[in-house]
Every structure is written in C-alpha cells, then in structure tokens.
Amino acid sequence: MTTTGIITPAELRAEVEQFYAAHFHLLDEGRAEEWALTFTDDGVFHPPGGREPVRGRAALAGGVGAGYRRLLEADEVHRHWHGMIEITPRAADGAVLVRCYALILATPSGGPTRTHLSCVCEDVLVRVEGRLLVRERRVHRDDQRGT
Amino acid sequence: MTTTGIITPAELRAEVEQFYAAHFHLLDEGRAEEWALTFTDDGVFHPPGGREPVRGRAALAGGVGAGYRRLLEADEVHRHWHGMIEITPRAADGAVLVRCYALILATPSGGPTRTHLSCVCEDVLVRVEGRLLVRERRVHRDDQRGT
C-alpha cells in the first residue's frame, strides 16, 4: 500500500497471489485449523453440485480435515492450483471479487500424477485487520456443468 | 501507472495477468465477439502447424465461435491457462512482447479432465486508448515440433 493508503492493482494482485499460495499450502498439507483461519469467522464455502454450504471456521476445518485423512488413507497427495486470476475490487464495500480457474492435481504414492479436477472458483475476499480473508467461495466443477 | 507516467515492471505484469485472465475467461465461455475485441482491429493469430493466419476481429470471432459450438456438441469444456509469463517491453514502439506457456485442459461432462495441449505462446501486445490488446499471436504446439 502506498503512503496515501490507496492500494494499486499491482499491490492487490501480489497480495491476492501470496494469499492463495499460503492458503493452499495449508490446505494441501492438511493444516485444517490454520486453513480455516484464512476465512472470516462467518466464512461460507458453496461446494459444487448444489451441496449444502459449509458455514464458519469449525465446519470448514472439519470438512477439510476429514478430506485430508481420506487422502492419507488412500496414500495420495492433492495440490490445488489457482490460475487465470481476474481481480475486481468492489467499490461499495471494499471487497475483492476473484474469478479464477482451479486445478487439482492428484498424485498417489508411486505416481503417476493426474488432473483430478478442473473448476472455476469465485471468491469474495475481504480485509480484516489489514489481512485478506475469504468471506465466500463458490466452486463450479467443469465435469458437472449446470450445477 | 505512476504519476510520472512510467509504468513499472510490477504494474505491467499485473496488467498483463489481468488481461490474460479476462481474455481467456471470455474465450472459454464462448463469448467470441467480446473475445475478439481484446485483439486490435487488425489483430493476427498465427495458428500452430503453419496453418493460414487469421486476420481481423470478424475472422477471429468466427473461428472461435465455431470452435466453441463444436465443444458444446461434444459436451466438453476447455480451459486455457497461461503461465511462466516472460514480459519484455519493446522500447522502439512501446509494444509488450510476451513469451509464455499455454496449457489447455479439457473436461467432458462426467469427467475426467485431461491435458489437451501444451503450447508456447508468443504475443505482441499494444496499448490502444490505455488498454492492452493483442496485435499478434503465434502459438507453437509441443506435440507438433518444428512447425
């Protein structure tokens, strides 16, 4: 941020990219509680396929923790990549809208790596005490269109 | 851009990345006319394999629109990812030269996602009324080398 307090597009993009990197490193390492802290208190995840939204950090951490234990049992690593990140600051409330592609790579022990899922992710990021957090995430799977 | 009118490497990179994100979101959603407007009037696409160049927005939109209709018929989604983006401003005319990797992911309804094509993309971007546009694009497919 400049001394005038106005954040430039380059500064915001750097911040969003650093945020996603840290956020998905936590997720993919199974650090579910720390990952949930990158959402707001009342953060909501709208999963693909019209499933019930997951609300709040405890529920978010619980879901991700259970998913990670299943990966451990399957002896598989997942890596979440965000790319083609389009960033739109919303003047009305200072939120940062993101539309991007998400690719999940899956690698079983012994390989090979496969492209597990291709998705579109829509995030509403908000700034809380200076840090970006996810207030709302909506994910659409490319293999389940119209859902 | 700073108040002095000099664009920094960080500002230019943020602009290029935002441009590509919006550009490929349009392409992958089949918004062919809007996508073609991200080229200059006389924009040229040199397809891989030595095929004839596609010149001008009408031809660009026509080709992409036809491609999108084939994907709809095949019930498949394509996602274009640009990555490893090397940016070289050209002092002589202010153009922005880009060399990057391009990955196309393809997902049929019901899955799974596959890595459809890996390419190298060379773009000449120019600024028209303050906005970046593609003046020239050259794509090389990794599965068709020497072409």
Added chain:
Amino acid sequence: MTTTGIITPAELRAEVEQFYAAHFHLLDEGRAEEWALTFTDDGVFHPPGGREPVRGRAALAGGVGAGYRRLLEADEVHRHWHGMIEITPRAADGAVLVRCYALILATPSGGPTRTHLSCVCEDVLVRVEGRLLVRERRVHRDDQRGT
C-alpha cells in the same frame, strides 16, 4: 525498486515471476549453460529422493544438458511450471525464500501431453549485482513422499 531503495512485495513478486519464466524457458529449451548462470557460482540443487546434491554451475549445466539430450532422443518436450508461489524475504541476509508447486508437463511428438511430475520446490534466491539468482533449490516429488 522505489527511489528509496526499498523493494515492495509487488515489485519482488514481479521480479521472482519474471525470473522463473526466463529460468525455465532456458531449461526447457536445453540452454543448459545459460540456465546454470541463473544459479550462484556455488549454487546447490538438492534433487528429490535423497540423491546427492549437485553443486556449482558446471555440474548443474552438465546434469541438465544430459537430461535434455535424453529428451531429444525420446522425441519429447518437457515444460516446467511454477505456481502457487509463496515469497518470504529473510531480513537477516536479504535472501528471498520461495515455496511453490512445480508441475512438469511432458509431450511426446504426436502427443498427448501428460502430467509428468508434481513437486514442491523450495528455493533460496539471493541478489547478486542487482539480479536474483538461485543459491539453493530443494525439490520434493509428490510421488515419493517422505524423501
């Protein structure tokens, strides 16, 4: 860098991303000597699987050159993508610590493209005469965990 000599997170990220783009373009084109010059004189690569570290530019170039000749014989192209780049400047010595994901795409002549390897890469970048160079790289393959 600003006139005060303080590099901002946005400037550093742009520099790191440009560095990786150029670095992997050299690698994937088999320009082994030039690629080795993007390491420090005493640069070290710790390969996955607990294999012996590769030390110094001559050894780095030798290993990469041999690998590239094997790809030519196999008539295959590799593309290295870095993504989800988390950047941590280290105040003590000015080094730049990077943790990121690495994806290697492999495309034989005639296709199709496959996801050859998914890795985590940890780099220590240092600034030498104004330019970033790799002083140390540690790569972990997702298909070989615990190594």
